[in-house]
Amino acid sequence: MREEFVLINVRPNGEAAKDMVIRDGRIAEIVAHGSRPHAEGTPIVDGEGLLVLPGLVDAHTHLDKTLLGMPWYRNDVGTELTDLIENERAMKRVLGIDPARQSATQIELSVANGTSHIRTHVDIDTQYGLAGLEGVVASRERYRDIVDIEIVAFPQSGMLIRPGTEALMDRAMREGADVVGGLDPSGVDRDPKGHLDTIFAMAERHGKPVDIHLHEPDALGVFAIELIVERTKALAMADRVTVSHGFCLGMLADKPLARLGGMMAEAGVHLMAKGGAASARPPVLDLMEMGINICSGSDGVRDTWQPFGNADMLDRAAIVSQRNDFINDVHIELALRMCTYGGARTMALEGYGLEPGCDATFVLVRAETPADAVASRPVRRAVYRKGIAVAKDGALFAA
Ligand SMILES: [Zn+2]
Structure with a gap:
């Protein structure tokens, strides 16, 4: 659009009013509001005292299978993990869930809500092959100017228990996936060593990170995390491995939690916690204090598993806060950091933040402080990506 403009009278992360000089898609300078005249002819955009937050990061979702925009799906599914997986496998065909169309719907909603970066898991499975990947890759290309999308090849229906899945995962890594996914090494694949050795070897082969859905409880989950930490250290993959959910971390007494959390922190294993209501809660404050980087995500947004979700990461920060009894501003x-900087670190984003030199990728809201933005979840007044406005007043500009 334009090469340079000044966004005046805005409050980055709730600080005093500033003027931000945006040049070639980056934040060139930040100065006190009105402290100096701007070069004649430079366009000025009035930020009206709005709060500026860095682009929101949805570090865990499932773009390929949301039912957003489709008719209401009546959920009569059991609550066991295997019930949900089998039902979803069947329903993809029955309902005609088109991964390209459905991912597009969620992406548009996410960007309108101020999300700039998305890590999406995409099902890789012997029944549907790479259809999910192909659809989401098409959407990633279609929306590349307004959002960054990272794709995890995810063996949702199990990997070792369904021969052929591993080869499909490997193909997915060659055909557009960015991260190797895993799932309950014991609970689903019934072979923790085999499952983890396979996905870590795949990650090493392709030079890519790992992100593992780990729902396993108690000692089983602890064992899985120990094996993940061992492999992370052996392959020198610090900061490139994420445990998603890690519910077992919410089932431990203080001492074993400190031991396991310390191991994760030392190895540089990230945690994704969404603050879900149905399962044990990893104590995110304690885990952060142990030095673990924690991100968050929408996870499934209105899918065959459950009907909730709105792809709004301010809403997610509120859910995480409420689930963890976070009531004070700090x-x-x-919780908001999990949905911004925590996700950026998990995804190893370059140029993320509100400092000079960072990409001019941010969201403006009418709120006094970041905590107020989480509590109020105000309409996103403007969403910028690399210096270009992509959404206004909660609606995407036409492509
Ligand atoms: Zn998930």
């Missing part, structure tokens, strides 16, 4: 801002 803690609520930590």
Whole structure:
């Protein structure tokens, strides 16, 4: 659009009013509001005292299978993990869930809500092959100017228990996936060593990170995390491995939690916690204090598993806050950090943040402080990506 403009009277992360000079898609300078005249002819955009937050990061979702925009799906599914997986496998065909169309719907909603970066898991399975990947790759290309999308090849129906899945995962890594996914090494694949050795070897072969859905409880989950930490260290993959959910971390007494959390922190294993209501809660504050980087995500948004979700990461920060009894500003801002900087670190984003030199990728809202933004979840007044406005007042500009 334009090469340079000044966004005046805005409050980055709730600080005093500033003027931000945006040049070639980056934040060139930040100065006190009105402290100096701007070069004649430079366009000026009035930020009206709005709060600026860095682009929101949805570090865990499932774009390929949301039912957003489709008719209401009546959920009569059991609550066991295997019930949900089998039902979804069948329903993809019955309902005609088109991964390209459905991912597009969620992406548009996410960007309108101020999300700039998405890590999406995409089902890789012997029944549907790479259809999910192909659809989401098409959407990633279609929306590449307004959002960054990272794709995890995810063996949702199991990998070793369904021969052929591993080869499909490997193909997915050659055909557009960015991260190797895993799933309950014991609970689903019934072979923790075999499952983890396979996905870590795949990650090493392709030079890519790992992100593992780990729902396993108690000692089983602890064992899985120990094996993940061992492999992370052996392959020198610090900061490139994420445990998603890690519910077992919410089932431990203080001492074993400190031991396991310390191991994760030392190895540089990230945690994704969404603050879900149905399962044990990893104590995110304690885990952050142990030095673990924690991100968050929408996870499934209106799918065959459950009907909730709106792809709004401010809403997610509120859910994480409420689930963790975060009531003071410092803690609520930590929940928001999970949905911004924590996700950026998990995804190893370059140029992320509100400092000079960072990409001019941010969201403007009418709120006094970051905690107020989480509590109020105000309409996103403007969403910028690399210096270009992509959404206004909660609606995407036409492509
Ligand atoms: Zn998930």
